[in-house]
Amino acid sequence: MKSLLSAPILRRIALAAIVFWVAALVATGGLAGKLGGAEKNDATTWLPKSAESTKVSELTGKFIGSDVYPAVVVYERGDAVSNSTARARAESDAHRFATLPQVHGPVPEPVESEDGKAIQVVVPISVGVKGVTDALPTVRSIRDIVSDAGMSAHVTGPAGYGADSADAFSAVNSTLLYVTIAIVMAILLVTYRSPVLWLLPLVCVGVALTVAQGLIYLLAAHAGLTVNNDTEFLLTVLVFGAGTDYALLLTARYREELRRTENRHVAMATAIRRAGPAIAASAITVALSLLCLVVADLNSTKSLGPVMAMGVLVSFAVLTTLYPALLVLCGRWIFWPAAPRFGDPEPAGSRRGNRLERLITSRPRRVWQVTAVTLAFLSLGLFGLHASGLRAQDTFRNRPDAVVGEQVLLEHFPGGSGDPVQIIGPASDADRLRDLASGVPGVVSVSTPVRADGLAYLEVTTADVTGSDAAFATVERLRSVVHSLPDAMVGGSSAVALDTQKAARHDRNMVVPLVLSVVLVIMALLLRALVAPAVVLATVVLSLAAALGVSALVFDTVLGFAGADPSFPLWAFVFLISLGIDYSIFLMARIREETANHDTATATVIAVRTTSGTITAAGVVLAGTFAALLTLPLVFAAEIGFAVAFGVLLDTFVVRTVLVPALAIDLGERMWWPRRTRLDSREGGAIPDPIVKQTI
Known part of the structure; x- marks a missing residue:
């Protein structure tokens, strides 16, 4: 075993990891750019084949052509334009519309409104595999034609909305990527206080995103996986958020080991051995929770599971192999100007943290009861969450x-x-x-x-x-x-x-209990207990309800949204449960590790002290990446972004910092039932900790 941890062997392993990921990046780089071309944004392709509207869509091709969507051109004449002039212009435009490449069949005659003030022309547009968003070039041509009509003219209908949606998404991925990078860079600079260290996580996350996109393209092109605009931008924020979190957690443990171990390669090996199980449990929890979506009826929801799970697992692989390899090869200087030296003392906690620590340890039951009641009160806003769907005009934040x-x-x-x-x-x-x-x-x-x-x-x-x-x-x-x-x-x-609304309700009823069961089993295996996983899961569910309650209030009264997409509650649930449980997993895994030498109350204080700064930074990064979705002009993106960002912050600053520690201290050794802690099995009880005894 000692030879496996020798510096030369560890150095060769690090170099091999770098070579492997460089090769993977080269192999998938070209494929990643093709992912957008594999998208299917036609709503009927999201529904199951058994849905009535899907069956109708398949049969209407016999009558109006396959994949034909109408663009509705509406002219509104002013008082200065006569009826005859307006109609003549509409008829002339209709003939020009018929000559456009994607227009399917003859364009019907213009129809005048009963009040005589408007005329509409319906233009049937044939689209490709990407669905209605393929109508963008033709709709642009139609708008160019009507722009000089001499009266107010607009293009709406399914094709008009599809084109505007595609137009909005055309800038989404680049804009979102730049905003996300800026947010992560700023947070990492503040967290690491180093002008160079922040580059390594961003480089590794970029590698993870590219490799994940390339692999997902292969699944979409050759294995029938459905991807759309939503899954692509959600993949970006999830990979950046999760990948940066893994980097923060590993870096914190590596920095800790550098103070205890002179050789940096051995320090990294120790850090991976000690922090790896919790990071792996986190990645597996998120991935399996997302994979639960494969039981959904909606293809758009079903496909989200494999896509997001792929992103999480690739992020985990890159950030636990390539990232540590780059860290150790760079040496301690990468932490400049606060590089940890062998033998340095552990940093002291903040005064604010110490005051909160004394409050929790002195009155744990009162603290968790008040916190739980407050979260329950916030969850009452759930009654105002209207997730019955949005009209097309309500899906945009602009006009x-x-x-x-x-x-x-x-x-x-x-x-x-x-x-x-x-x-x-x-x-x-x-x-x-x-x-x-x-x-x-x-x-x-x-x-x-x-x-x-x-x-x-x-x-x-x-x-x-x-x-x-x-x-x-x-x-x-x-x-x-x-x-x-x-x-x-x-x-x-x-x-x-x-039919989408009905399928979304079915999916919620199927996926929610399955995700909760998966999370409970993984935590039980990690902690080797039943009470602790059940308690932690209950706190995260309560936090989820509070986050959605506050989100519903903000959507209605602050942002003025007309409602929410039927899939919103399920997607928010899966993201918040799987991501929100992360920080409690990291905390509980450290508490369990410390119970080898301390009672549960003492172990909790030590664990909170050692993980507080890192988990807080990780939570802020993850919240920041999802908050980047608020910059997009789409209501669904803004709703997911706000709900997940707020929920993650709630888990970071309330559940992990206050609720879970208070419950752990109050329940004590009962948290680990039916497993007995090592201290329980020893004569003489807990080993006192002189620092912790002052606060407990």
């Missing part, structure tokens, strides 16, 4: 052209204009389907049935805007009447949104 166009459209036309509900049924029942649909409340008009291959296709214009609760109600009523006929189904954008 792109599609949002403005829809508002103009709603002023002059029925809410469902240009984006009809679709009905598919047997050709023999076509007239019956039309009669049934026409009598449903909320329906404005029903098209003449089109027959092909034994099927009938009808389009239904609804009074209410696509994706609204009223439109959902109309879809439900349509389904209740057309289902009286065999093989009749209802689809379209509103039906897709409704």
Whole structure:
């Protein structure tokens, strides 16, 4: 064993790690850039094949072409423009639209509103494998055409929104990457107080992100993994947050060992041996929690699990091999100007930390009870969380052209204009389907049935805007009447949104208990106890509820969001449970390590002292990376960013700092049931610690 820890062998291992990751970076670098091309952003590809709207989408290709989305051009004429002039201009533009490359089939004649103040033209656009966001080039061309129309003109509808979404995402990855790097760099500079050390974690995280993106591209291109815009930007913040956390935790333990060990290679080997199990448990917990998403019905949620798990595991691998290799090869000078020297004393804790320590150790039960009640009070805001979905116009934080166009459209036309509900049924029942649909409340008009291959296709214009609760109600009523006929189904954008909402509820019910079970089992294996994992998990769940409660209040009253995506609660839950449990895992693993020589109360104080600064820095980094999502113009990104950032800070400064230590001190040796601590099995009880005895 001694020979394995010799400096020459450890130096060769470090060099081998560097060579391996350089080779991996070269092999995956080109693939990482192709990840965006493998995205599928069509909402129907996210739903399971069994969803009614998915089946309708597959069959409508017989009638309107496969993957065809309408762009709705709405003209609003002013008093200075006559009806005849406005109509002539719309007709001229419609002929020009028909010549654009992606336009599918003939463009219908312009339709004038009943009040005579607006005209709409529906342009069918054929898209590719990336879904509706592929409509961006054609929508840009349409907007160029109408820009000189001499009257107000906007492009909205599914294709208009898809184009604006793609436009928003086009700058997301680069902007988010730069913002994230700036945040992490600033925090690392403050944490390390070194002008050079912060470079190593960022370089390693960059390697991890590139390798992960390359591997995910291979899975998306050759193994059927679904990736979209959401998964790509979430991968960026998760890899930066988790990877930097692992670097901080390992660096802190390495710095600690450098004061005790003269040879830096041996110091790093000791640091990895002692900190490695907790870091590995953290990575495995996050990865397995995310992999629980594979049981979800929504493909967008199901695919998120493998993508995020891949990012976490690659980050763990890079930051526990390449990063320590670079650290030891650089030597102690990398910590300049505060390089740790062999024999240096341990740094003293802050006065504020000592005051909090005395409070917790003197009245642990009162402290954890007050803290728990406060978190429970904050969680009451959950009753105000509206996660039933967002209308298309509510998904943006700004006002792109599609949002403005829809508002103009709603002023002059029925809410469902240009984006009809679709009905598919047997050709023999076509007239019956039309009669049934026409009598449903909320329906404005029903098209003449089109027959092909034994099927009938009808389009239904609804009074209410696509994706609204009223439109959902109309879809439900349509389904209740057309289902009286065999093989009749209802689809379209509103039906897709409704089916997505139902699938999201199913996914929450499936994934939540599974994630909680996985986390509990991993912590039980790590701590070799049952009480401690259950107690810690309960604190994190309470913190999660408080974070979501506060988030709901902020979304509604501060940010003014109209609601939340149906997938938001589940994604926030998985991120906060898996990431929030990290800091308690690090703390509890250190407490368990210290129980080899101290009673639980003493071990808790020592563990809090030794891990406090590092875990705080790690929490701030992780919160900062997710807070970077608030810079994006998308409501979903902002909601995930705020909820996870706030939740992580709550776990860092309240759960890990106050609640868990107070519970550990109050429960004492009962925390480790059914395992007995080493001190319990020794005669004479705990080994006193003169420093800790002063505070306990």
